[in-house]
Amino acid sequence: MTxxxxxxxxxxxLTFAATLALAAAAAALTSEPVLAQDELNALVWCxxxxxxxxxxxxxxxxxxxxxxxxxxxxxGLSIIDQSRPGDWDVLVIDGVDVQRAVDxxxxxxxxxxxxxxxxxxxxxxxxxxxxxxxxxxAVTEKFGYNTVSYDKTKVDPADMKDMSKLWSxxxxxxxxxxxxxxxxxxxxxxxxxxxxxxxxDADMPAIKDKLLALKANAKQVSDVVSSQTALATGEVDIVxxxxxxxxxxxxxxKPNLDWTIPEQGAVRWAQSIGVMKDSTKKDLALxxxxxxxxxxGQARLATSSCYWAMPANAKxxxxxxxxxxxxxxxxxxxxxxxxxxxxxxxxxxxxxxxxDAWTEMLQN
Amino acid sequence: MAHVSLxxxxxxxxxxxxxxxxxxxxxxxxxxxxxxxxxxxxxxxGGGIVRVWKLNNYIAFFEKDALFRGLTNSLEITAIxxxxxxxxxxxxxxxxxxxxxxxxxxxxLILAILPFWTSYVVRSYSWLLVLSRNGVINQxxxxxxxxxxxxxxxxxxxxxxxxxxHFFVMLLTLTIYANLVQLSPNYRRxxxxxxxxxxxxxxxxxxxxxxxxxxxxAFLTFVLCIGDYVTPQILGGNNELVLPQIIMLQLGRRAxxxxxxxxxxxLMLVVTAAYIACARWLKIERT
Numbered sequence: 001m002t003x004x005x006x007x008x009x010x011x012x013x014l015t016f017a018a019t020l021a022l023a024a025a026a027a028a029l030t031s032e033p034v035l036a037q038d039e040l041n042a043l044v045w046c047x048x049x050x051x052x053x054x055x056x057x058x059x060x061x062x063x064x065x066x067x068x069x070x071x072x073x074x075x076g077l078s079i080i081d082q083s084r085p086g087d088w089d090v091l092v093i094d095g096v097d098v099q100r101a102v103d104x105x106x107x108x109x110x111x112x113x114x115x116x117x118x119x120x121x122x123x124x125x126x127x128x129x130x131x132x133x134x135x136x137x138a139v140t141e142k143f144g145y146n147t148v149s150y151d152k153t154k155v156d157p158a159d160m161k162d163m164s165k166l167w168s169x170x171x172x173x174x175x176x177x178x179x180x181x182x183x184x185x186x187x188x189x190x191x192x193x194x195x196x197x198x199x200x201d202a203d204m205p206a207i208k209d210k211l212l213a214l215k216a217n218a219k220q221v222s223d224v225v226s227s228q229t230a231l232a233t234g235e236v237d238i239v240x241x242x243x244x245x246x247x248x249x250x251x252x253x254k255p256n257l258d259w260t261i262p263e264q265g266a267v268r269w270a271q272s273i274g275v276m277k278d279s280t281k282k283d284l285a286l287x288x289x290x291x292x293x294x295x296x297g298q299a300r301l302a303t304s305s306c307y308w309a310m311p312a313n314a315k316x317x318x319x320x321x322x323x324x325x326x327x328x329x330x331x332x333x334x335x336x337x338x339x340x341x342x343x344x345x346x347x348x349x350x351x352x353x354x355x356d357a358w359t360e361m362l363q364n
Numbered sequence: 365m366a367h368v369s370l371x372x373x374x375x376x377x378x379x380x381x382x383x384x385x386x387x388x389x390x391x392x393x394x395x396x397x398x399x400x401x402x403x404x405x406x407x408x409x410g411g412g413i414v415r416v417w418k419l420n421n422y423i424a425f426f427e428k429d430a431l432f433r434g435l436t437n438s439l440e441i442t443a444i445x446x447x448x449x450x451x452x453x454x455x456x457x458x459x460x461x462x463x464x465x466x467x468x469x470x471x472x473l474i475l476a477i478l479p480f481w482t483s484y485v486v487r488s489y490s491w492l493l494v495l496s497r498n499g500v501i502n503q504x505x506x507x508x509x510x511x512x513x514x515x516x517x518x519x520x521x522x523x524x525x526x527x528x529x530h531f532f533v534m535l536l537t538l539t540i541y542a543n544l545v546q547l548s549p550n551y552r553r554x555x556x557x558x559x560x561x562x563x564x565x566x567x568x569x570x571x572x573x574x575x576x577x578x579x580x581x582a583f584l585t586f587v588l589c590i591g592d593y594v595t596p597q598i599l600g601g602n603n604e605l606v607l608p609q610i611i612m613l614q615l616g617r618r619a620x621x622x623x624x625x626x627x628x629x630x631l632m633l634v635v636t637a638a639y640i641a642c643a644r645w646l647k648i649e650r651t
Contacts, residue, residue, distance in 0.1 A: 071616055078619030081412065173516070179602055181617070220519040220601030229489075235496045235518065355618055356430070363430040363605050 038063045040284055042090035043076055045069065045271060047142070047304035048292075056300070057291045063284065072180075073097040074351075080106055085278035089285040091138075095270035096345045098129050098138045107137040108275040108282060115139050116293055119313045123337040124270050138274035141292055142301055144309030145340055146183035147266035149231060149242030149259040163191045163262040166240050167213055175218040176227045178241025181358035186267040186344045187241065188214065196267060196341040204353050211361040214240070221362055224307065231257060248308035248327040261339055268340035270312070295319055302328065404626035413622060421626035434610040435630065441521065441596070441606060442589045445528040446582050452529065453536030453581065454574075460537070461544035473541065477534045484531075488598040491527045492518055495599075519601025527595045532588070536581035543577025544570075579645030586638050591631060607631055 038061075042048065046069050054065050070076040073094050080088060093101055101107050117125065120140060130138045148160050155174075159165040166175060178184060186196040188210045194203055215221065219236050228246055230236045232254055239246055243266070247257040273292055275285040291297045298311035299319035310328055311320075317330060329336070346354055404421055407414045425431045460472045479487060494500050495517040502514040517523060551573065555565040593608040600606075605613070607627060614624035639646070 072619075074619040075616050078621070219516075220603060222519075222602060226598070226601075229492075230519075233493070233496060234498045352618075355613075356428070359430045359605070359610070359613060362602050363433050 039066060040064070040089050040281060040288055041066045041068070041087060042092070042288065043068050043070060043079060043088050044090070044092040045071075046306035047301060047309075048092060050300070050304040050306060053297070053300040053304055057288060057297070060291075061284070061287065065288065073100060077101070077104065080104075086280050088276045089279040089281050090273065090288055091276055092141070092271055092273050093138065094343065095124075095126050095129050095138075095140055095143075095272045096343045098272050098274070099132070101274070102132050102137050106277055108277040108279065109135045109137060110139065110275060110286065110289070112136055114286060114290060116313060116315075119295075119315045120293075121312060121314055121333070121337075124312050126270060126272070129270075130272055138272035139289065139293055140270050140312040141273045141298070142309050142312060143268060143270040144245045145243040145259075145261060145266050145268055145336060146178065146180075146187060146241045147243045147259060147261045147340075149239040149247045149257065151231065151234070151237045151256050152258045153256045154234075154237040157258065157260070160238070160260050161262050163187070163264045166238065167191075167210075167217055169217075171238060172217050173219050174237040175214075176230045176236040176239045177214060177218045177221045178227055178239060178246075179221045179223050179362075180241065181354055182343050182346075183267045183269065184241050185211070185354050185358070186341065189344070190265050190267070190341065196344045199344050199346070199350070201350060201353060204350075204357055208357040208360065211357060212364055215361050215364060243309075244328055245307040245309045249303070249305075251327045252323075261336055266340045268337070268342055270342070400625045401629060403622050404629050406622040408618070408620040408622050421623045422630075424623070425626060425630065430605075431610060431627070434605050434607040434627075435634070437604050438590050438606040438608075439634070441524060441528070442586055444525055445532060445589050446585045448525065448529045449532040449536050449585055450578060450582060453533045454540055454578070456533070457537045457540035457544055457577075461541050469545075473538070476537050479530065480534055485594055485598070487531070488527050488595050491523065491530070492599055495523050495526065518599065520603055521600065523599040523601070524596045527599045528589055528592070531595075532581075532585040535584055535588075536578075539581035539584070540574060540577040543574045547573055576645045579642050583638060583642040583646060587635050590634065590638075 040063055042065060044067050048054070049067050049069060054067070057063070058065055068079070070079055076091070076093060077100065080091075091101065091107065098107070115136065117139075124140045124143045126140050130136060130140065148163070148166070150157070150160050155171070159170070165171065185199070185207055188207050189196060189199050189203060192203075192206055192210060194207075199207075218240070220226070220230065222230060224246065227236075227239045227242060228250065231239050231242070231246070232250060243259050247254075247259050250257055273289050275282055275289060279285050292301060293313055295313055295315040296319055298313040298316035302308060302311040302316060302320065303324055308328060310330075310333060317325060320328070320330070325331075344354075403413075405417045405419065407416055407418065407420055456476060460469055460476065464472045482490075492499075496502070497514040497516075497518070499518070501517060502511075505511045506514065517526075547570065551569050552565055555569045560568065590606075591608055592606075593612055596606045596609055597612075600609075602609075608631070611624050611627045611631070614620040614627065
């Protein structure tokens with residue numbers, strides 16, 4: 001070996017070694033994924049990572065579900081862009097963004113008879129979002145509200161029915177603002193009397209000013225965990241942008257926490273699930289989607305450890321306890337659905353402006 | 365002739381030992397870095413990356429106040445953290461090196477760096493609980509009657525600085541202690557012989573001789589602090605953003621990889637400038 005090394009020049013040896021390393025790296029990058037046949041790759045939101053939700057499916061189908069969490073549709077689509085066709089089998093996506101995924105031609109058509117459409121609450125079926133030209137590409141699996149969560153022992157619950165109170169001196173330094181620009185810009189717009197569906201560039205200056213005033217009144221702008229912690233530990237008394245997903249899971253230990261939808265209204269979010277067009281395991285992927293929207297799967301998803309929220313399938317109620325249904329406000333959904341609006345669906349240009357406004361708000 | 369062949373063979377042998385490290389560095393540092401530099405010149409448009417060669421991301425960084433302030437916030441916080449960490453670590457290192465009996469010094473050092481053993485994230489969340497409105501400090505001060513209203517210690521720059529200083533004091537204590545224990549007591553004796561008092565001895569003899577330890581620790585503090593995302597994210601309350609948080613916003617929210625690459629290059633340039641400024645103290649010298 002030493003003779004071999006001594007027999008070649010140093011630059012040639014380096015070139016040889018570098019070529020070998022690069023070839024190995026290239027081979028690793030271009031070869032087929034080393035996955036067993038019984039594996040499913042799903043790009044999801046954090047509520048799908050609860051073992052209590054996934055393990056029953058894995059056991060029943062002798063399959064390993066590999067889950068990757070993402071935050072924000074832009075980031076999710078970017079992950080798909082950088083993956084190879086077939087890497088992902090299932091996609092969980094914001095309901096208002098399903099059409100973006102359809103535009104990118106990454107979702108497979110789902111046969112109508114494969115889904116329990118009749119069992120889905122009519123207000124959250126969202127055919128206009130989940131379908132195109134009569135073809136179904138996704139199904140709503142869970143929904144909830146970005147609204148106001150609060151500690152009812154520390155604030156006047158009557159005040160929480162008026163969103164404008166969050167800008168008042170009375171609650172200065174006592175508010176955590178949920179750090180997600182889309183629902184918060186939607187909520188701010190609602191307080192200004194603007195419908196989320198009709199927000200335009202022209203509305204952004206007023207919304208930005210309102211956001212800056214909100215920031216000046218807030219203690220912090222924080223993600224789910226930090227907002228939840230702040231409310232639970234008494235660091236703040238209100239989480240603006242919170243809702244049942246923030247407090248429902250805590251109510252058992254913290255009965256002082258509550259949430260409401262103000263008179264002005266609130267933002268409704270909905271998440272959808274679909275099968276990836278390039279999946280090589282479409283049957284298994286569809287089986288997973290069917291499990292998630294089944295009554296049992298829906299009950300587990302609704303009470304997932306990451307966050308609670310209403311299941312889209314009305315029959316999930318049969319698998320939830322009265323206590324769980326009370327925390328989810330099961331019986332008040334008809335009123336809530338009437339008074340809430342879907343997330344804004346901005347164009348790419350407006351989305352960039354919204355994110356700029358949000359970054360400026362954070363930085364000021 | 366035989367001598368020359370032997371020399372060539374030895375040189376090749378040396379290259380063969382170095383080659384794996386060079387290849388590793390090329391594949392896992394140089395190549396990704398070049399790719400990142402190239403990407404920083406591309407642009408995110410709509411849902412995809414446009415491979416144009418423009419400085420638009422860098423121009424946007426200087427034009428958009430929210431982005432540029434990320435750098436100034438980072439520099440301000442890093443400077444404050446570095447100064448406070450040195451001021452706290454130096455006396456601690458000196459006490460361990462000079463006042464603690466030699467047989468207990470190892471124990472004292474272990475105690476000093478004990479917090480290193482806990483998770484960085486857990487430590488940051490712990491500070492949040494300590495500094496919060498209902499935290500240990502506020503409750504103690506309220507119970508003692510020192511304050512009537514809780515102090516706003518969490519979710520701001522003060523909290524970020526406290527979290528950082530707690531961590532970096534440990535690091536600086538190690539580098540300064542390592543430097544202090546290498547100093548011969550003869551330096552102090554010579555200074556005393558020449559009529560210097562304790563302060564003059566420290567100022568003119570000990571401090572200059574421990575500058576390598578201080579600067580090594582300060583440089584490490586600077587690099588780790590300016591590139592940190594976790595502490596400002598947990599303790600800062602998003603009330604101001606530092607550069608790593610802005611980079612994360614580009615990646616996690618906007619999926620704007622070219623802008624994130626440009627900001628990362630800027631961060632690397634700042635670290636490089638810091639290295640150049642400290643380079644004279646960072647030389648490995650063996651005497």
